[in-house]
Amino acid sequence: MSRLTPRIAPYAFLAPAIVVTLVFTLYPLAQSMVLSGEQTYGPAATRWVGLDNFARLLDDPLFWTAVRNTTVYSLASLFIQLPLAFGLAMLLDRPSLRGRNVYRAIFFVPQLMGLAFAAVLGALAFEKRAGLVNIALHWLVAKCTGNALGWDLDFPWLQSHIMPTLIVISLWMYVGYNMVFFLAALQNVDRSLTEAAMIDGAGPLTRLRHVTLPAVRPVAVFVVLLSLTGSFQLFELPYILLDESGGPRNGGLTIVMYLYQRGFQQGDLGYASAIGWVLGVGLIGLALAMTPLLWRRTGE
């Protein structure tokens, strides 16, 4: 290799990233616009249909089922998972707590397991008879009530409670993950401000609202965004859990699962691209709407 001068060096260092981004991100992005106006059968056979895909999408009941399921799942992550993660971070934030690094590591560990593997484990854990979850329920109810109530605790989770199953598995996986971000954010809380508030007689709730929350807000916005974009693209978990289908009455069909079914199981890459664009525009809009919240406090 001939010697790089400072003039051309930056271009040489950037070249691989630029080539990869151009060929494998920007070109496909443009291509997907063209594709969304086509009907395809596999990658080679195409027919131009204009905006037909989008019109068909609006009238497609399966698409709306997928949108509804995905929205329910995403709102659950937002309103159940993130408050739990924040609460856990608050509990583990005190430096005097013994074993807090061990706790942090334990809560984080499920996140290492990919969704595909968690789905295989989940399919067995939520099995009607031999699954861990129902056996644990039996045990817990027997301990608390002595089984006097005679409840039927063999819940058919994967047959008729798909959404709760998905939400519980993702709680197990992601509460500890989001906790790590909140713990980092709590480092930004000014201890002297907390103490001053205490001296002034501010109760725990007032301190939370006026001292802690403003300090963690940028990270909280970031975590909310990360969590929403992740949940809206949920695929592996229901796909594997429900044996490559949407489950009974498509109760577990998500948007990306539907995209996959249409594009890769039925071969219509055009329709899949249209679904991708509706989802993509929604997510990018969400990100743009939330970005100002993210940067507002960086002046400090």
Next chain:
Amino acid sequence: MSERRQEPSSHSKRVAVGRAGLHFMLLVLAGVTLVPFVWLLLASLKTPEDFAGSLFFPRNAEGAIDLGRFTFTNYERLFTEVGLGNALLNSVFLASAAAVLATVCCAAAGYALAHFRFKGRIPLSLVLIATVVIPPTLLLAPLYKLLFDLSLLDTYTGLLLPGLAPAFGIILFRQAMLQGVPTALLEAGRIDGCSEWGLFVDVAMPLVRPMVGAFMMITFLAMWNNFITPQIVLQSQEKYPLAVAVAQLRGLYQQEYGMMMAGTVVAVAPVAALFLWFQRDFIAGLTSGAVKG
């Protein structure tokens, strides 16, 4: 968490009760988090009869715990019947290659954006960084078509190349290079006759080592756990990584839960070991983007 009690006998007593309650709660949560792993590991060592007959430890005919009933049969069968060893090697190769190549690619780009002033720097930065908002699922269909057109379907090149320059990696390394590498040091190196490549490899990279470690872990894990891309790009059985191969066990061994459990253990154990080894770096790297708020 710390509930208010009426008329505490003394302050220290109240603190002690509060702390015990906190530990109790955390221990219960830690138990709930870990029990699935214990169940998974033990079930992978059981025969189908013992799986049905016991939750954790297998029991003999008299109902007493009998550790002698544990068996490695499931693992032996996975490696001989299904060739899971092959999938394990594929995953090790793919994840390592992705980690090394993406790190070099992103570090070089981040270095250039942080430490050079050149024509087109602003627009190039904007383009590279703005792609972070593109949801990867939007690109699935066109990427498949592109790989088909380039004859890269069912190849590792087609699986690895598109993920080599993730925008968040370029952003992280640009930040790390700005904060960790003093411009004066690079200037001094140039005066001493150091080559530009040498400055990057021998001066800049060692100074951002924590980021290199964390980013390699993140990309390794992302490729190891990636399911949808290999599922779409790869077609031949012998090329499948663990994520696809283990998911297939569900169809292959519908009633033999131990086999699925053992496959999951094979897939999760290596990354769990890796995490325990590099825990501190990993969490530091993960949150480094967030704490700069």
